[in-house]
Amino acid sequence: MAWLVAVVVVALVLLVVLRRRYVVARVWGHSMSPTFHDGERVVATRRRHYRVGDVIVFRPRSETADVAWRIKRIAAVAGDPVPAWLAADHPVVPAGRVVVAGDNTGHSEDSRQLGYIDIARVAGAVPHRPAPEGS
Template identity: 30%
Template structure:
């Protein structure tokens, strides 16, 4: 009976520890979802959809920005944050060509490179209508092949026809990048990490 009593105490302690860990994990999930960034609108659809809850990468440093990162940023100091994808980095030349049939191509000449590359983004094929030529010297709509200035990036939405991005705001200051989107927490059927390299790539011309 003494042995059985000890076993019972051990079992209760184990169950108590498991229950405590489960409670802590549940609280952590609730807090994460509560404080995650809610996506409003369709400018990043279908990659990010209206109502998605996205967690920003912890300990993110703006200097660590990579091409195709999905970021939350203020287009200018004091403005509301938007969620967009980084296309052009400092020193890159960028342009958007529009063919007579309305199809658009986004081209980037990476800093230090001699040749242009086209952004291969299948998601844009179905989500880009009424495209207009870009970009002017300030990164907005217009004709030219401007170079992204130091300390800035050129951003686009994954749903270009419904996105206010650099074509409207111009170059976005890196100092105004709040964070990089890392995990989708909700809805649960789409839970997982966001891998920018899985959605887009550069193809040298």
């Protein structure tokens, strides 16, 4: 009986550790096509630092959002010049923020609508998949 308790405790500890390191999210819609497809599940790994080109999973600002997670590619990080396509009051991305865009910009709700994304809302980065040519 003691071995069963030990197995359950180890399983619970592993679950807690894994949940702190990884997040599983589902792709909703076509904003990241052709890199990711509607309904596809991705695993994101928590990191300390993110770079331009990383695909991140983050929570939208609004708790009443239609999806729990958003998946977008980082277009600029803190200190980078603000991309020309983003109307902004600052010449550079503020500290603690990133600019995101979908790979399928015609069907993407991204920083053009959401504004800067607070890095504290980022759950992690999806293992590297390059952006499709032309994006």
